[in-house]
Amino acid sequence: MGDLNLYNTRTRSLERFVPLRDREVRIYVCGLTPSAQAHLGHARSFLFFDLLRRLLMHLGYRVTYVQNVTDIDDRSINRARETGEDWYEIVSGYYADFKASMRALGVLEPDHEPYATKFIPEIQAMIRELIERGYAYVATDGIYYRVSRFPRYGALSNRNIDELQSGARIEVDEFKDDPLDFALWKFAKPGEPRWPFEPYGDGRPGWHIECSAMSHALLDPLGTGFDIHGGGADLIFPHHENEIAQSEVLMAHPPMANVWLHGGLLNFDGRKMSKSLGNFEPLSDLLARHDPQAVRMTFLTTGYSKVMNFTEDSIASATITLERLKKTHRRLAVVSAREGDYEMLPRIETALCNDMNTSVALAELLQWSPEATPQARYEFERALWLLGIAPTSAWLEEPPLALPADLVARLQAELGQELSLDGATPDEAIERVIAQRSHARTNKDWAASDRLRDALARCGIAIKDSKEGTSWSIAG
């Protein structure tokens, strides 16, 4: 199998991936700020990194995956003040929902899931060092990073500092020395959650510093860098730019991360899907309406880094495609050897190694018409695992749908005098109709046969004739 190539935002080029340590990959992905409900856009991003993890594991790397939780931020604090709730209850509730959605989607658990509020000492240590070395200053309302001290500022996002300063929408803050400077620590106002920070003042960490501190603590205590830093494309500026500014001035050997990967944003009906615009359906609601595996399938069709527009049509199409895979799997269900010459798996590996081209990988899988080779099922399931669509026991059966409660009465109404269903259970009633129809077919009484079949169809029962006899199912 060939090399893994990934598009690196830092160098703006497709690069062969080489881990810093042999056979080991360290990944830090910016996780959720659970001060509001998660939406499908979050799912797309974390689903992509889940796929990357699966591929790296499949390629034989030992992967350490860290995904943080920003469990303290202005929005949850403001919300708590408005509603009278405890801010931590708000954050915990949303995060629990998010975790449940991730489980439903089959996303692998992170190896570490650091909460910002559990790393206050590490965050403060970093701020102290930034102050001591002249990269940060204490202002009236907080402690700020002095962007002008970091010449490479803007390198990741390809931005020019002078142009940023002349930009129209930089926040005006009377306490900062420069509009570009960003908060490392915010002093607590009365009633706000606070952590002591001597001698500067009680308060809470800024958003950017937590990722610098936690990635340092969990992945790179030596300050020589880790392999992959990821997140949504909207984090490139300013979040990731700020992380670099904070971390790299303190590191023995920058860069902070060798490869920076960014997932394309998701639009909903042509518009950005975001918390602030509010044009989103909560992820948990959407997963209640759609098979989570169909959601995964939907994302496989588009390149991860592209802006994608989500529509109900796209998921309807993916749902049908998923059914095809389930049928193929049922067909392969008896064969299970592991060894053999794999036909399709190598093609999927090749596609994924080409900057995670899931679109081609999926096409390979769908094109594959598996012969009954002994290893076909193993190969197929392995491919499905790589794409994050693990077969569940439900794949082996047709979806169990409930028979309508009034089925017998409705059937009787359809049939009138033709057949009595007195005292029959729904199953028995259907069997009686089928028996009657089989009798009619034997006598080549096609009119009666079709009448009985139509009656069943109108009651939502579909019929299938085969050499083994007639079977029925509930029409989807």
Place this chain on the structure above:
RNA sequence: GGCGACGUAGCCAAGUGGUAAGGCAGGGCUCUGCAAAAGCCCCAUUCGGCAGUUCGAAUCUGCCCGUCGCCUCCA
């Protein structure tokens, strides 16, 4: 104002110099008393427009048109 992405069949979408993957929808065939289910097959002389480079362009260059995003909390 600055930065960037995208525009490929009815819809979604891969392909980034060698002659248009795949999915959905649509059409046909086999099987069947007819259906259903299943399987097989067909479905873009062409890649927003115009010029240019090249033996060769959806792919490179220039200009134009259109859509979206980032520059503010954001995955």
